[in-house]
Amino acid sequence: MKNKKHIAIFASGNGSNAQQLMQYFQHHSAVEIKLVVCNKPDALVLQKAATMNVATFLINKEELKTAEKMLPILQQHQIDFIVLAGFLLQIPNWLIQNFPNKIINIHPALLPKYGGKGMFGRFVHEAVIEANENESGISIHFVNENYDEGKIIFQAKCSVDENETIETLSKKIHALEHEYLPKIVEQLLNE
Ligand code: GAR
Numbered sequence: 593m594k595n596k597k598h599i600a601i602f603a604s605g606n607g608s609n610a611q612q613l614m615q616y617f618q619h620h621s622a623v624e625i626k627l628v629v630c631n632k633p634d635a636l637v638l639q640k641a642a643t644m645n646v647a648t649f650l651i652n653k654e655e656l657k658t659a660e661k662m663l664p665i666l667q668q669h670q671i672d673f674i675v676l677a678g679f680l681l682q683i684p685n686w687l688i689q690n691f692p693n694k695i696i697n698i699h700p701a702l703l704p705k706y707g708g709k710g711m712f713g714r715f716v717h718e719a720v721i722e723a724n725e726n727e728s729g730i731s732i733h734f735v736n737e738n739y740d741e742g743k744i745i746f747q748a749k750c751s752v753d754e755n756e757t758i759e760t761l762s763k764k765i766h767a768l769e770h771e772y773l774p775k776i777v778e779q780l781l782n783e
Contacts, residue, residue: 596620597781600627600671602679605713607637609677609698609769614644616774623781626669631656631681659686666690675777676735680712683735695735696780698773700765702747703731707740717761725752728761730768732776746776 599617603610610628617623628641628648641648647669655661663686676683676697683695699707701716706728711719720728729749734742748771750764 594670596622596624597672598624598626598670599673599675599777599781600629600666600669601625602629602674602676603635603637604630604632604680605635605637605678607635607640607678608766609773610637611640611644612770613675613677613774613777614641614646616778618644620778623778626671627665629662629679631679637678653681656681656687657684659690662687663690673777673781675773677773678713682709682739685737688735688737693734696745696777697733697735697740697742698769699731699733699740700728700762700769701731702727702729702749703733703740703744707731709739711740714758714762717758717765720752721756721758721761728752728765730765730772732773745780746772748772 601610601613614625617625625646628637628646630638630650631652633650638648649665651662674691674695706716706719727749729747731744732746733744736742748768750768
C-alpha cells in the first residue's frame with residue numbers, strides 16, 4: 593500500500609530544478625520523488641539524485657521511443673506524475689497516453705513565444721535578448737505531442753534589462769523556476 597503520490601523527474605543536464613524538487617519534497621507527507629530519469633550518462637543531475645538517495649534510470653533516445661524498457665520501471669516505482677525539468681528529448685506518444693494530464697514541463701520563457709524544437713536553455717535566453725524583449729519569464733505547462741504546446745498552467749515574469757546577458761537572464765529565470773516549480777507541482781497533486 594502506498595499513501596504518497598510518486599513523482600518521476602526527467603532531466604538531461606545540471607539538474608538544479610530537480611534538486612530543488614528533491615529537497616522540497618524530502619520530508620513531505622503526501623509526495624515523494626521516486627525516480628530521476630536521464631538520457632545523459634555524465635549529467636550532473638545523476639550525482640544530485642544519488643546524494644539525495646533517489647533512484648536513477650538512464651535511457652537513450654532510441655529506447656525512449658517504445659514503452660518496452662521504460663514503462664516497467666515507471667510501474668515498478670508506481671509513478672503517478674512526471675515532471676520534465678530540463679529534459680531535452682521529445683516525449684513519445686506512448687508515454688503521454690499512459691500519463692494523461694500527468695506530465696508537466698518547465699520552459700524558460702513566456703510561451704507561446706520562444707518555444708519549440710531547439711529552444712532550450714541558453715538558446716531561449718539568447719533569442720529573447722536578440723529580439724529586444726523587455727520581459728521574459730517561466731512557463732509550466734502540460735505536455736502533449738507537440739513541443740511546448742500543451743495547456744499552460746502557470747507563468748511568472750521577470751524584466752530583461754539593458755545590458756542583460758544570457759548568464760544574467762538565466763540566473764533570473766532559474767530563481768523563478770526554483771521558487772515556483774515545487775509549489776505548482778504540490779498544488780497539482782493536491783487537486
Ligand atoms: C531550465 O531553465 C528549464 O526551464 C530549461 O532547462 C533548464 C534546466 O536547468 N528547459 C528547457 O529549456 C526545455 N525546453 P536545470 O538543469 O538547472 O534544472
